Amino acid sequence: MMDIQIAVIDDHDLFREGLKLVLNQVEGFHVAYDTSNGYHFLETLNNIPIDMALMDIEMPVINGIQATGKALQVKPDLKIIALSMFSDTSHYTQMIHAGVRGFVLKKANKFELEQAIRTVHQGGNYFSQEILKKLAFRYTDQPSDRDQLTGREIEIIALICQGLTSYEISGQLHISVKTVETHRSNIFLKANVKNTAGLIVWAIKNQYYTVQ
Amino acid sequence: MMDIQIAVIDDHDLFREGLKLVLNQVEGFHVAYDTSNGYHFLETLNNIPIDMALMDIEMPVINGIQATGKALQVKPDLKIIALSMFSDTSHYTQMIHAGVRGFVLKKANKFELEQAIRTVHQGGNYFSQEILKKLAFRYTDQPSDRDQLTGREIEIIALICQGLTSYEISGQLHISVKTVETHRSNIFLKANVKNTAGLIVWAIKNQYYTVQ
């Protein structure tokens, strides 16, 4: 029987190197390709015979979400499992939307990863327990579609994060203070926070504002 | 020549497994012990002949800071290198204080880790470039002794970042609301911000509070 040909895309060299050795020890697995760069992966995608890709999310140049989407456009039958450090709410929904068949946290052990790879290779899906919990939480907590932020709201979040008061924001956008306050309240509802402090942490966590 | 006997303490199974294989491939290195648990490490410390420990910081039960301190009490000649995912300011200062000889980020490659292990084994210190930059940044950005935050202030920053109001913080710390407000004002002066929004961004930027 043929080995499952695996590609590993992860910018953490130490982790990727180790993972390669771990997977090659497993009967029936073979790491055919590995790279630190989503861009290289897309370029060589047609030149290497792989069945499965283990994809990190946070990478420079092209992140895992973009790389997953583009790879599946080129090779729709490729099976991709997301491998992420954080059980980050915003990221995994984007990854699932991009078309991953599974999601495994890096803190998993090799048996869990092995099971995930076998399951997905046989046509199934595999999502870590933590991810499933988060998903269940999401659906009870905030039904995502209705809670999307509008353009104006995102604009105002940025200004709030810059430390501006509602009055200052109203001046900047040439609108009334009351309008700004209305947006503020609506944002609080959508973000499920109760004050500016909570909002800013939420905004940074969900990448509506970037520090540094 | 004897191999360098290495212990790996890290609760991320996949990473630890991989790291073990990577290090065992290196000429002169041998992973003599590995565990996911700082507690186990301390218990078996006297029964295993090791020269060097690679210690994760964030672990359940006993974290890397506590494990490092206690291990060096028992075995002062043990050389410990911190291995961390984040370039977390608050953590690495505590780790250095606990007595680590080096600090390597998990996103490093195996050559950097190899160099770190050899350097520390020969009696030197090794700190990743990112860590040194952070240290330098700290000293250039806020050199004045007067602007150092006190313990109480750092404590309150964390609570503010969690979205608590001054009243809630006063209850949590069993002090008056007025005291909390005084601390708040003093923090604003030191951070050079004018409201909570600015403070939180500043706190995250300077790693007094960590998102994710």
Next chain:
DNA sequence: CTGTATCTCAGGGTTTACCCCGATAAAAAA
């Protein structure tokens, strides 16, 4: 012993945030 830093608390004030309620007009979607 004396200055300095830290932590504590208070009075009394202004400003801002936050929460109800309701409303209109335009744009987008159904």
Next chain:
DNA sequence: TTTTTTATCGGGGTAAACCCTGAGATACAG
């Protein structure tokens, strides 16, 4: 075309944040 979403604005209120001043207790270093 009807409905929904988005962006706009207001009244009127309470709670919280923020500012200024002053001050007592303790602990620590010079």
